[in-house]
Amino acid sequence: MSPSPPVVELNDVSKSYAEGDAVREVLAGTSLTLHAGEFVVLLGRSGSGKSTLLNLISGIDQPSRGTVRVAGQELGALSEHGRTLLRRERIGFIFQAFNLLPTLTVEENILLPLELTGRAGPASRERVRELLDTVGLGNRAASFPDRLSGGEQQRVAVARALAHAPPLLLADEPTGNLDEATGKRVLDLLEEFTRRERVCALIVTHDPGMVARAHRVLRLEAGRLREEARP
Numbered sequence: 649m650s651p652s653p654p655v656v657e658l659n660d661v662s663k664s665y666a667e668g669d670a671v672r673e674v675l676a677g678t679s680l681t682l683h684a685g686e687f688v689v690l691l692g693r694s695g696s697g698k699s700t701l702l703n704l705i706s707g708i709d710q711p712s713r714g715t716v717r718v719a720g721q722e723l724g725a726l727s728e729h730g731r732t733l734l735r736r737e738r739i740g741f742i743f744q745a746f747n748l749l750p751t752l753t754v755e756e757n758i759l760l761p762l763e764l765t766g767r768a769g770p771a772s773r774e775r776v777r778e779l780l781d782t783v784g785l786g787n788r789a790a791s792f793p794d795r796l797s798g799g800e801q802q803r804v805a806v807a808r809a810l811a812h813a814p815p816l817l818l819a820d821e822p823t824g825n826l827d828e829a830t831g832k833r834v835l836d837l838l839e840e841f842t843r844r845e846r847v848c849a850l851i852v853t854h855d856p857g858m859v860a861r862a863h864r865v866l867r868l869e870a871g872r873l874r875e876e877a878r879p
């Protein structure tokens with residue numbers, strides 16, 4: 649059996665934006681390989697290109713140069729529709745602002761990625777129930793998101809991001825809106841899922857707890873991505 653490809657491969661990726669007559673290079677020749685089961689933190693000042701990098705990996709945005717592969721698929725070789733499908737099937741997202749759908753119950757929110765990938769059915773409902781128990785919200789399946797606290801909503805968002813068992817999780821400041829204790833609980837869950845399901849997690853954060861527990865710490869600075877040495 650051939651080994652599975654890296655979950656993410658960036659090869660000499662640059663990204664520039666036109667700024668009037670000038671061109672602003674946000675990423676300059678970035679290469680990166682991420683593997684299954686890695687818990688990776690991405691640091692960088694405001695405007696350093698963190699969201700740009702996540703958008704290139706999820707295929708929402710295209711590089712000016714270089715190639716991006718996710719689960720062995722080169723994104724530039726896919727149509728827009730192909731990239732949308734790959735995003736739906738292979739990537740889970742968590743945002744700072746939770747982004748749950750307010751008109752769906754907690755259970756329906758988590759079921760959504762499974763429905764979108766054509767996997768609704770009894771096994772999916774079982775998976776949703778299991779996920780709800782793991783995030784400690786087994787008794788809130790029928791609640792609407794606005795009845796939950798911020799921490800509870802983010803736990804639902806963690807379950808939703810991982811419902812369809814994607815190999816890659818992208819998270820943008822997932823604990824940014826939470827107090828320290830609640831943020832730690834969300835971090836515990838993220839870590840548990842990453843380990844249990846061998847998900848590769850790439851997390852933009854300033855949370856020192858997350859940095860301390862990461863397997864790898866990447867920093868974006870002046871268009872360059874560098875890996876920080878771990879103690």
Ligand SMILES: Nc1ncnc2c1ncn2[C@@H]1O[C@H](COP(=O)(O)OP(=O)(O)OP(=O)(O)O)[C@@H](O)[C@H]1O
Nearest residue numbers: 665666672674692693694695696697698699700701
């Ligand atoms: N669509 C766009 N058109 C022009 N410039 C853009 C576009 N998207 C991002 N930029 C610029 O690229 C740079 C990097 O932005 P990006 O949002 O990736 O930074 P960030 O590190 O995520 O910042 P923050 O932490 O504040 O969210 C910024 O200078 C921004 O103005």
